[in-house]
Amino acid sequence: MLYLYICKKNLINTAMYLKKLLSLLIIFITSSTLFAQCPDPSNDSTPPTAVCQDITVQLDANGTVSITAADIDGGSTDNCGIASLNATISSFDCGDLGANTVSLFVIDTNGNAAGCTATVTVVDVIDPSIVSLPSTILLNNDSGACGAVATWTEPTSDDNCSGSSIAQTAGLANGAEFPVGTTIVTYTATDSSNNTTVESFSVTVTDNTDPTITCAADQTASATNGSCDAAVTVVAPTTDDNCAVTVTNDFNGTADASGTYPVGTTVVTWTVTDASNNTATCSMNITVTDDENPTIDNIPADISVNNDAGVCGADVTWVEPTSADNCTGSSIAQTAGLANGATFPVGVQQLLTQLPMLALILFLLVLQLL
Numbered sequence: 442m443l444y445l446y447i448c449k450k451n452l453i454n455t456a457m458y459l460k461k462l463l464s465l466l467i468i469f470i471t472s473s474t475l476f477a478q479c480p481d482p483s484n485d486s487t488p489p490t491a492v493c494q495d496i497t498v499q500l501d502a503n504g505t506v507s508i509t510a511a512d513i514d515g516g517s518t519d520n521c522g523i524a525s526l527n528a529t530i531s532s533f534d535c536g537d538l539g540a541n542t543v544s545l546f547v548i549d550t551n552g553n554a555a556g557c558t559a560t561v562t563v564v565d566v567i568d569p570s571i572v573s574l575p576s577t578i579l580l581n582n583d584s585g586a587c588g589a590v591a592t593w594t595e596p597t598s599d600d601n602c603s604g605s606s607i608a609q610t611a612g613l614a615n616g617a618e619f620p621v622g623t624t625i626v627t628y629t630a631t632d633s634s635n636n637t638t639v640e641s642f643s644v645t646v647t648d649n650t651d652p653t654i655t656c657a658a659d660q661t662a663s664a665t666n667g668s669c670d671a672a673v674t675v676v677a678p679t680t681d682d683n684c685a686v687t688v689t690n691d692f693n694g695t696a697d698a699s700g701t702y703p704v705g706t707t708v709v710t711w712t713v714t715d716a717s718n719n720t721a722t723c724s725m726n727i728t729v730t731d732d733e734n735p736t737i738d739n740i741p742a743d744i745s746v747n748n749d750a751g752v753c754g755a756d757v758t759w760v761e762p763t764s765a766d767n768c769t770g771s772s773i774a775q776t777a778g779l780a781n782g783a784t785f786p787v788g789v790q791q792l793l794t795q796l797p798m799l800a801l802i803l804f805l806l807v808l809q810l811l
Contacts, residue, residue, distance in 0.1 A: 479521035485551040489519035493545050493559035500565045504535045504601040510545055513559035519549035530561070535602035537563045538634065565634040569600035571607060574628060578644045580619070587684035588620045589646045598630035598638075605632040611641070621648040621684060621717060648717035652682035656711055656723035663732045664704050669768035671729045674699045678723055680713045688713050704731045704768055735766035737773060746785075754786040 479485060494515035498506045510526035517523060529544040541561045548554045574596045580589040592615055598607035612626030613619055627641040657676035664671050675698040680686055690698040691710045698709050706728045714720045741759040749755045758781055764773035779785055 485521050485549070486553065487520055487549075488553040488555040489517055489523055489547045489549045491545060491547040491555040491557040492516045492518075493557035495560040495562070497562040497564060498533065500533070500535065500538075500563060500567065500601060502567060502601050504565075505532065506534075506563065507532050508543075508561060513543055513545050513561065514547075515559075517545070517547040517555075517557075519547070519553070522550045524548050524550045524552075533561070533563045535565065535633075538565060538602070539563065565602055565632065566636065567601050568636045568638045569598050569605040569630040569632040571628055571630045571638055571640045572597045572599050574640050575626075575642050577642055580644070580646050582621060582646055582648045582650060582683060583618075584650075585683050586618065587648065588618045590616065591619045591644045591646075592616050596628055598632075600630075600632040600636075602633055605630055607631075610639070612644070619644045619646050621646045648684055648715060648719060650683050650715075651719045652680055652686050652713045652715050652721050654678050654680045654688070654711060654713040654721045654723045656725040659726040659728065661728045661730065662702070663730050664767060666733055667767050669731065670701050670703045672700070673702050673727055673729070675709065675725075675727065678711045678713075678725075680721075682713070682715050682719075684715045684717070686713050686715045698727075702727050702729050704729045731768050733767045735764050735771040738763045738765050748787055749784075752784065754784045756782065757785045758782045 492515040493513050496508070496512055498508060500506050508528065508531055510528040510531075513528060514526055517526070525548045527546045527548070529546075530541065533541065539562065541563060542558055543561045544556055544558050546554055546556045573594065575593040578591055578593065580591060583589045591613075595615065596607060598605040607628055607630045609615070610627050610629045612624055623643050623645045625641050625643055627639060630638045656678045660673060660675065662671040662673050675690075675692075677697065678688065680688055688696045689712050690696075691712075692698045692707065693700055698711075706726050708724055708726055710722055710724045712720055712722045739760060740762040744757055744759060746755045746757060757779075761781065762773060764771045775781070
């Protein structure tokens with residue numbers, strides 16, 4: 442039992458000794474490492490290792506940009522520690538556009554220094570602005586013109602850097618005559634870094650002048666023989682307007698009203714319309730006269746009969762004649778003598794049908810020759 446106790450106590454002491462020995466070993470190793478990195482601060486003559494990196498920066502709306510030394514530091518190191526980083530240039534403006542060489546100085550805690558250079562590229566990505574671009578311009582056409590002269594105050598350009606310019610890149614020039622309708626005018630501003638801004642406005646010219654139209658004199662034609670109509674070549678109206686026009690008529694919907702017109706009077710209305718739908722109208726009469734007489738068809742030949750028995754006359758009948766004409770609606774009527782089927786007295790009886798006056802005179806002349 443005593444032996445076991447002594448052995449157990451020795452094991453415990455041995456473990457404690459080993460633990461202390463391990464702690465001393467760790468301290469020694471750590472001290473040795475620190476000594477190797479910074480052996481004696483008062484005798485440190487090792488300069489830091491300066492590492493630079495190239496960067497690109499953008500000018501702001503005021504045309505400036507700033508950097509710090511840390512921005513171009515690419516991971517500089519020192520065995521005793523870095524006290525400060527310093528850049529030779531920290532502010533840039535529009536005059537620095539492009540590549541700029543900037544030096545970085547690294548100073549450690551013992552005053553040892555080292556340096557390197559970085560390329561700082563300054564770029565301008567801000568578009569220029571267009572100042573005082575005109576708003577929409579609305580005009581009526583100039584008197585007698587199919588357009589209007591439009592003028593405006595020329596816009597200008599502005600940018601965070603000087604040297605921007607502006608030019609009109611689409612549309613008619615300032616002071617030109619703009620046609621009826623809408624024309625787009627475009628301006629483009631460009632800065633020294635070729636950043637651009639494009640803006641537009643419209644010029645709208647309204648044609649508020651009505652066209653004029655004058656119809657030709659009324660026309661008269663005779664119906665074609667055997668027809669109840671006539672082919673008429675219609676004289677077109679005369680028109681005038683500040684812009685181009687189209688002319689139509691309500692007879693056939695075209696610019697030429699010539700065609701076949703029926704007997705009677707046809708009113709033809711002409712309409713002139715310009716590109717802005719301004720209109721004017723006039724009317725004319727086309728009169729076709731029917732100068733062809735109607736005819737009597739199947740007029741009975743002279744009838745001779747003996748008197749009826751015991752009567753001083755005879756009942757006489759015949760097939761009624763008919764009329765014909767180049768136009769519909771002709772009629773025929775007995776205008777003299779006894780009626781068809783009546784008892785005619787002994788002697789000569791004349792029967793007349795209603796004809797135009799000329800035909801009636803001719804008929805009477807024939808009867809007198811019989």
